[in-house]
Structures are given as C-alpha cells and as structure tokens.
Amino acid sequence: MANHSKAKTGKLAGLAALVVLIVVAAWGLRQTGSDGALVGEGDDYPDKPLSLTVAYGPGGATDLQARIAVEPAAEVLGQPIKVVNRPGAGGRVGWNWAVDSGGRDGYELIAYNLPHMIAQWTHEPSLSYNADNVVPVANWGADPAVLVVGKDSPFQTVADVVDYARAHPGELSVSGAGLYTGHHVAALQFQRAADVDINFLPAEQGGVQALQFVIGGQVQAGFNNLSDSWRNRDSLKILAVADTERSEFLPDVPTFQEAGVEVDDLSTNLRGVAVVKGVPEPHVERLAEKLPEVFRLEQVQTKLKNTGSGSLVLGLRETRELFERKTRAIKALLAQDDAP
Amino acid sequence: MEWFAHLAVVFEPLNLLILLLGVTGGLVLGAIPGVSPTLSVALLVPFTFHMAPTTGLILIGAVYASSIAGGAVSAILINVPGAPANIATTFDGHEMARQGRASEAMQYAFTSTLVGGVAGMLILIFLAPLFVDYVLRFGPAEMFWVAIVGITIMASLGTGSLLKGLFGGALGIWISTIGISPATGQSRFVFTHYLDGGIHIVVALIAFFAIPQVFRLLESRATVASQAVVSQASRLTTVVRNALGHRLAMGLGTLVGAIVGIIPGAGGQVASIIGYDQVRKLSRDNATFGHGDPRGVVASESANSAMVGPSLIPLLGLGVPGSPTCAVLLGGLLIHGIFPGPKLFETSGGVIWPFLGALLLAQVLIFFVGLQLSRLGHLVTRVSPAHLAAGILVLSVIGTYSIQNNLGDVYVMAGLGVLMYLGIKGGFQPAPVVLGVILGPIAEENFQMGRTLAGPSGSVLDYFTSGDIVQVLMALAVISLAYGMLAPIWRARRRPATSVGAGL
Numbered sequence: 043m044a045n046h047s048k049a050k051t052g053k054l055a056g057l058a059a060l061v062v063l064i065v066v067a068a069w070g071l072r073q074t075g076s077d078g079a080l081v082g083e084g085d086d087y088p089d090k091p092l093s094l095t096v097a098y099g100p101g102g103a104t105d106l107q108a109r110i111a112v113e114p115a116a117e118v119l120g121q122p123i124k125v126v127n128r129p130g131a132g133g134r135v136g137w138n139w140a141v142d143s144g145g146r147d148g149y150e151l152i153a154y155n156l157p158h159m160i161a162q163w164t165h166e167p168s169l170s171y172n173a174d175n176v177v178p179v180a181n182w183g184a185d186p187a188v189l190v191v192g193k194d195s196p197f198q199t200v201a202d203v204v205d206y207a208r209a210h211p212g213e214l215s216v217s218g219a220g221l222y223t224g225h226h227v228a229a230l231q232f233q234r235a236a237d238v239d240i241n242f243l244p245a246e247q248g249g250v251q252a253l254q255f256v257i258g259g260q261v262q263a264g265f266n267n268l269s270d271s272w273r274n275r276d277s278l279k280i281l282a283v284a285d286t287e288r289s290e291f292l293p294d295v296p297t298f299q300e301a302g303v304e305v306d307d308l309s310t311n312l313r314g315v316a317v318v319k320g321v322p323e324p325h326v327e328r329l330a331e332k333l334p335e336v337f338r339l340e341q342v343q344t345k346l347k348n349t350g351s352g353s354l355v356l357g358l359r360e361t362r363e364l365f366e367r368k369t370r371a372i373k374a375l376l377a378q379d380d381a382p
Numbered sequence: 383m384e385w386f387a388h389l390a391v392v393f394e395p396l397n398l399l400i401l402l403l404g405v406t407g408g409l410v411l412g413a414i415p416g417v418s419p420t421l422s423v424a425l426l427v428p429f430t431f432h433m434a435p436t437t438g439l440i441l442i443g444a445v446y447a448s449s450i451a452g453g454a455v456s457a458i459l460i461n462v463p464g465a466p467a468n469i470a471t472t473f474d475g476h477e478m479a480r481q482g483r484a485s486e487a488m489q490y491a492f493t494s495t496l497v498g499g500v501a502g503m504l505i506l507i508f509l510a511p512l513f514v515d516y517v518l519r520f521g522p523a524e525m526f527w528v529a530i531v532g533i534t535i536m537a538s539l540g541t542g543s544l545l546k547g548l549f550g551g552a553l554g555i556w557i558s559t560i561g562i563s564p565a566t567g568q569s570r571f572v573f574t575h576y577l578d579g580g581i582h583i584v585v586a587l588i589a590f591f592a593i594p595q596v597f598r599l600l601e602s603r604a605t606v607a608s609q610a611v612v613s614q615a616s617r618l619t620t621v622v623r624n625a626l627g628h629r630l631a632m633g634l635g636t637l638v639g640a641i642v643g644i645i646p647g648a649g650g651q652v653a654s655i656i657g658y659d660q661v662r663k664l665s666r667d668n669a670t671f672g673h674g675d676p677r678g679v680v681a682s683e684s685a686n687s688a689m690v691g692p693s694l695i696p697l698l699g700l701g702v703p704g705s706p707t708c709a710v711l712l713g714g715l716l717i718h719g720i721f722p723g724p725k726l727f728e729t730s731g732g733v734i735w736p737f738l739g740a741l742l743l744a745q746v747l748i749f750f751v752g753l754q755l756s757r758l759g760h761l762v763t764r765v766s767p768a769h770l771a772a773g774i775l776v777l778s779v780i781g782t783y784s785i786q787n788n789l790g791d792v793y794v795m796a797g798l799g800v801l802m803y804l805g806i807k808g809g810f811q812p813a814p815v816v817l818g819v820i821l822g823p824i825a826e827e828n829f830q831m832g833r834t835l836a837g838p839s840g841s842v843l844d845y846f847t848s849g850d851i852v853q854v855l856m857a858l859a860v861i862s863l864a865y866g867m868l869a870p871i872w873r874a875r876r877r878p879a880t881s882v883g884a885g886l
Binding site: 099100101102103105106109110113125126127128129130131132134135138139142162165166215220221222241243244245246247248250251253254255257258259260261273274276277345348349350 | 420421423424425427428431518519520521522561562563564565566567569575578579580646647700701702703706709710711712713714716717718719721722723724725786787788823827828830831834835837
C-alpha cells in the first residue's frame with residue numbers, strides 16, 4: 043500500500059518536473075528569438091549578423107533564391123545574413139510573425155513575394171501585415187506568369203483558348219498556385235480582358251502541382267511561372283507571356299498584348315527584401331544601398347540564372363514605386379469582382 | 383555503357399569519403415526525432431553551394447538515403463520514429479527492444495534497408511521510363527482514392543480495438559484540418575495564433591510518440607529492457623541469413639514501398655505503414671505482429687527504403703517532385719545547374735549518374751555503418767529511465783522548434799503530447815492518429831480540387847469513379863475495409879477460448 047502511494051507521488055513529481063522543463067526550454071528559445079532590442083544608431087550598423095525571414099518552407103523556390111541572393115552578404119555588408127524559414131498558411135504565418143513579433147532594429151529582414159503578399163492583405167484585412175507596415179528595401183528577382191497547355195493540347199494560340207472559353211462559359215479548367223497568387227491574378231486579368239469565364243483551379247500544393255496537372259492533362263490550361271514552365275518546355279506548349287515585353291528565355295513566345303489580350307505584367311512574381319516599419323531610416327538606407335550590390339554580384343546572378351528565374355535588381359526608390367503601383371492595380375482588380 | 387563509367391566516379395577517394403561522411407551524418411540526423419529527411423536535405427543544400435556539382439549531389443544523395451534509415455534507430459530504441467516513414471518500425475522494433483533484442487532489431491532494420499534500398503534504386507535506374515507516363519495519370523481523383531485506401535488501413539493498425547483505431551484516425555483527420563489553408567486562405571479551428579500554420583506532421587509525430595514515451599519512462603521507473611539478450615546474430619553472415627529468412631516480409635515490403643514511392647504526393651510517409659499492413663495480413667501466424675515480430679521490422683524498413691529510388695522517378699523523369707523531400711532535392715539539383723526532365727540524362731548524365739550511384743552505394747554503406755551502430759543499440763535500452771526521459775524531452779523540444787523556427791509548435795507539441803498520453807491510458811494508439819494527420823489533407827485537398835474540376839461540366843460522382851486507376855484503388859479500399867472488419871471475426875471463430883487483451 044505504502045509502496046503504491048510512493049509510486050504515485052513519484053509520478054506526480056515526474057509530471058511536474060516535465061512541465062517545468064518544457065516551460066524552461068520554451069522560455070530559453072524565446073529569449074534567443076528576440077534578443078538585441080538595442081538600436082545601434084550610428085555608422086557601425088550592421089555590427090552583428092542579420093536574419094532574413096522566408097515565409098515558405100526550406101527548399102522551395104523562394105527559399106532557394108533567398109539563400110542564393112543573401113549568401114555573400116558579408117562580403118559587401120560586413121555581416122552575414124542568415125535565412126530563417128517560418129512557413130505556413132501560404133506565407134501568412136511568417137509575415138504575420140514578422141510584423142507582430144519581429145524586431146524593428148534593422149537586424150530582422152523579411153523576404154517578400156509580390157503580387158501574392160499585396161493581394162493577400164488587400165483581400166484579407168485581418169492580416170497583420172499591410173501596405174502601411176511593410177517597408178520594401180530592394181528587389182532581386184522577377185518571374186513572369188505564362189499561359190501553358192499540354193503538349194498534345196488542341197490549343198495552339200491564345201486565340202484558340204479564348205475561342206474555346208467563349209464557346210464553353212465556365213468550363214475551361216485552368217490551374218495555378220492557389221488563390222491570390224500571381225497566377226490567380228493573371229487568370230483574373232485574362233478573364234476580364236478576354237471577357238470570358240473560366241474554371242480556375244487553385245492547386246493546394248502550389249505551383250509545381252499546378253504545372254503537373256497541365257502536363258498530365260487533368261486541366262486544359264494553366265497559368266504558371268515562366269521559370270518552371272521553361273524548364274519543362276519539352277512537355278508543354280507555352281502560349282503567351284504575361285509581361286510587357288518578350289522574355290529572353292522564350293524569344294518566340296508572344297506577350298498577351300501582342301496576342302490581342304490586354305494582360306500586363308501585374309502578375310509577375312517579384313522577390314526581394316523588406317523590413318517592418320519602425321526600423322531607423324539610416325539603417326533602411328544603408329541596406330538599400332548595399333543589398334542591390336550583393337544581388338548584382340556575379341556569383342549570385344549565375345546561380346539565380348541556374349534556377350531559371352529572371353533577375354531584376356532594384357533599389358529603394360524603384361522598389362517602393364513598384365509596391366505602390368502594384369498595390370493600386372491589385373486593389374482595382376480585386377474590387378471589380380471580389381472573385382471566389 | 384557510358385553510364386557505368388559515370389557511376390564509377392563515386393569510387394574516387396574524395397567522393398567515397400564524402401559519401402561515408404554523408405551516410406554517418408545522415409544516420410545520426412535521421413535518428414533525431416523531428417529532424418526528418420526533408421529537413422536534413424534542406425539544411426544541407428546551402429552547404430553544397432560551393433562544392434563541385436558531382437560532390438555536392440553525392441553528399442545530398444547520401445544524406446537523403448541514410449536519414450530515412452536512421453529514423454529506424456530511434457523507432458526501435460525509444461519508440462519514437464525519426465520521421466513519419468518509420469512509424470511502422472516502432473510496432474515490432476520497440477517491442478523487440480523491450481525484450482532485450484534491440485541490437486537484433488537494428489540488424490534486421492539495416493539488412494532490410496539494404497535489400498529494399500538497392501531494389502528501389504535498380505527500379506529507378508532501369509525501369510524509370512516505364513513508369514513516367516503512369517505517374518502523370520495521378521490526378522485529384524486518383525490521389526483521393528490513394529488516401530482512402532490508406533485510411534481503411536487505420537482500422538486494423540496497431541494492437542488496439544477496431545473502434546478506437548477508427549476514432550483515433552478520425553481525430554487525426556480533424557487535427558489535420560486545423561489552420562489557414564495555404565491555397566484559399568480559409569481558416570479553421572484557429573483559436574490561437576499558434577495554430578495559424580496548422581499542426582505540422584512532424585510536430586504531431588513528436589507529440590504522439592515522444593511525449594507519452596517520456597511519461598511512460600518516468601512512470602515505470604524501469605529501463606526500456608530489463609536485460610539485454612546477447613545477440614546471437616552478431617556475425618555478418620548470420621545477420622543476413624536471419625533477415626533474408628523472412629522472404630515474404632522482405633519481398634512484399636519492397637514491392638509495396640516501390641509502388642507507393644512512385645505515386646506522387648503519397649511519398650514514404652505511408653509506404654512503410656501500407657507495407658507493414660500488407661505483410662501482416664498475408665503472413666501466416668500473424669498473431670505475433672505487434673509483439674516483437676522481426677517480420678514487422680523487416681516489412682516496414684524494406685518498404686521505406688524501397689521507396690527512395692522510385693520516389694525520384696517523377697522528379698528526375700518529369701521535373702515534378704512527388705514529395706516534400708523531392709521538392710527540396712529539386713532545389714539542390716537546380717543550384718548545380720541540373721534541370722530534371724525528359725532530357726536529363728542526355729544533358730547532365732555526367733552529374734546525375736554519380737548521384738544515382740551515390741544513392742545506390744549509400745544503401746550498402748548504411749548497412750555496414752548501421753551494423754556497427756547496432757552493437758551499441760542495447761546500451762540505450764539500459765540507460766536509466768530518468769536520464770533517457772530527459773534526453774528524449776530535450777531532443778523533442780529542439781526537434782519541434784527546428785522544423786519551422788516556431789515556438790508555438792513547441793507549445794502545441796507539449797499540449798498534444800499530454801493529451802496523447804491520456805489517450806494511451808484509455809487504450810488509444812498513436813499510429814492511427816498520425817496516419818489521420820498524414821492522410822486527411824491528401825484526401826481533402828484532392829476532393830476539393832476534384833470538385834472544382836468536375837463542377838461545371840459533369841457530376842462530382844462521375845469524376846471520382848471513372849478511370850481505371852481509380853477503379854482499382856476503389857476495389858483495394860473495399861477489400862482492405864472488408865478484411866479489417868472480417869478478420870477479427872474469423873480469428874475469434876478459430877480460437878474462441880483465448881481472448882487477447884487490447885495491448886497497453
């Protein structure tokens with residue numbers, strides 16, 4: 043009997059110890075997460091390593107490009123930039139975290155994806171991040187959307203696709219990487235410009251799955267990244283580029299505008315670095331001066347090209363203009379029909 | 383025979399050294415709960431930036447293959463699968479460890495890895511072109527039924543009761559619905575922002591296996607095994623002969639692993655569970671499964687290793703990564719200027735063959751390094767329970783945090799872990815719940831997409847019931863379900879007197 047109650051106390055003690063351990067361990071992690079709230083005004087910024095929050099998982103296109111882009115940062119900036127992945131809910135987890143809990147001392151950077159990020163905050167005002175608290179700093183990459191169909195598809199031109207969509211309202215199945223992504227924006231613009239109604243399928247697993255559905259014939263067409271489509275050009279037909287001029291990768295493929303459909307470059311997937319509002323202005327300016335230098339390094343440019351993505355290096359002013367222009371255009375697009 | 387010359391590049395001294403380091407490191411990483419193959423490879427890719435393409439890819443290949451095998455170590459020794467692919471290894475592997483046969487279980491696991499892994503790689507190297515078109519036929523309808531077949535297995539999984547298995551599975555599916563949908567932005571059951579991103583499968587894995595194990599150790603105040611049985615199988619020939627003796631388990635596990643591996647999106651997470659389930663159903667005297675039967679370890683580990691090669695078929699043949707790990711591998715290939723796709727072997731043969739050679743040779747090295755590890759295996763089962771519990775707890779917290787650098791995940795892990803511990807007291811098993819967490823999203827996402835695709839033109843029912851692959855999968859689901867329901871009745875008829883208690 044005595045033995046039994048002894049065992050029970052032991053059990054309770056063990057449980058208590060466990061809870062204490064978890065709390066202590068968690069607290070320790072929290073401490074390391076938000077150290078360095080000191081704002082070092084002056085010339086010595088940055089005097090310690092910086093972090094770049096990527097709101098997608100390790101190994102994805104955004105993560106890979108971010109790692110390539112900031113890898114040699116120490117050579118130019120004097121301090122390295124470490125990539126930290128905070129994936130989840132299509133970027134919402136990482137970007138929310140950055141605005142809610144991230145530091146504002148200039149040592150915590152965010153990797154952005156346009157127009158995805160802007161379309162999200164325009165459509166979902168409940169998100170923490172928005173045009174007022176995300177401060178763009180520099181841009182490194184641009185990947186336009188393209189219209190693709192399967193290799194054996196009867197469609198040869200954009201006009202074929204438009205004709206079919208007109209004759210079969212709501213039936214043409216078109217895949218893309220989720221709602222409010224660049225692909226979805228392109229699809230909305232296409233519907234508007236060609237005055238057709240299509241059946242847009244947001245692929246739950248993102249752009250690669252959307253492309254797989256086009257190759258496998260599960261959908262009739264798709265909007266996808268130029269980079270991924272170009273890599274898979276042997277299994278696809280690329281009908282048009284959603285850009286204002288032709289791509290150097292695909293000199294024979296017309297733009298939508300050339301094909302007679304008024305779709306511009308609003309959907310182009312842009313990637314770069316931003317900070318949260320509140321970072322001292324001199325720090326932002328120093329970053330905006332140095333980061334484009336890092337992105338222009340030959341080693342960065344070569345590796346980015348290997349991933350098949352176009353490079354577009356922009357500084358502070360141009361990136362801000364880009365954000366403002368995209369924000370206005372997305373707002374106009376989504377306001378007209380707040381689709382699905 | 384050009385490829386053979388390329389393959390031989392692996393044997394150059396530097397590459398061989400890299401391969402050995404990769405295999406050893408991968409085994410250790412894989413054995414840490416929370417550090418899944420996906421995470422191991424993702425962490426590694428940036429390190430290969432500065433390496434020559436061949437060397438970088440050899441390292442990536444070695445770590446990919448060995449981290450899957452490494453997951454068996456923790457599954458056997460501490461009942462915590464290193465990754466979802468090792469869940470089924472816990473069923474019999476840890477039971478063997480408790481009986482003092484930890485080293486023997488690990489020997490079985492690594493021999494199965496060798497057989498399954500090599501077979502899978504040979505399928506990739508010689509038969510990949512046959513399957514490439516087949517892979518493309520898996521659309522939303524097919525994937526939906528793959529998930530349903532997996533769900534039917536939940537009922538018969540583990541040693542607990544049928545009803546509790548199903549309930550646990552349903553609970554797992556519910557858990558998988560928590561979070562904000564990445565594709566549409568809808569949020570479900572998000573009552574705290576810690577749940578915004580949903581519950582990551584590896585967080586659930588640690589919570590459901592590691593935390594209850596910590597409680598169990600503290601509660602019983604006993605080491606995993608009361609005494610170690612000195613393994614008779616320490617000689618190489620004996621080890622191999624013992625493992626190969628289980629021909630059905632080895633063959634069927636390998637076959638199932640290879641088939642499931644090819645299917646894009648299913649991945650190795652379910653290959654070992656399906657392999658284990660099939661072997662158990664088709665084996666004679668299957669009452670010992672779940673009570674330390676070596677055939678269980680053989681089935682699970684041969685299946686998850688056989689999955690490695692075929693899982694690369696969609697990636698290398700089409701440029702379409704079939705699993706999260708393959709998506710990370712794609713990044714690793716691209717960075718070295720290699721574009722997977724139909725023309726891969728023409729354009730990049732000089733790099734891709736050494737990569738495949740590394741994967742093949744890695745399976746052999748895993749076997750030998752693994753056998754050395756096996757000798758030490760029994761030591762862990764003799765560590766004092768307090769120390770072992772503390773060790774597991776520390777690894778759990780670190781592993782959980784490292785998945786996505788999210789402190790919320792640690793809280794969620796701790797909370798779910800305590801609930802699972804209470805659930806186990808009530809006769810529930812963790813495996814069906816985890817299976818629910820894995821399969822729920824596959825079923826749901828593909829159902830949603832299928833509904834959108836079927837929407838305007840035809841009926842949803844037609845969409846989900848037409849196509850030959852779909853009909854085969856539907857038949858499999860019915861057979862599996864019927865077996866799950868009828869088998870206990872047959873068993874009861876055959877042996878009316880003995881009633882086996884419901885496990886723990």
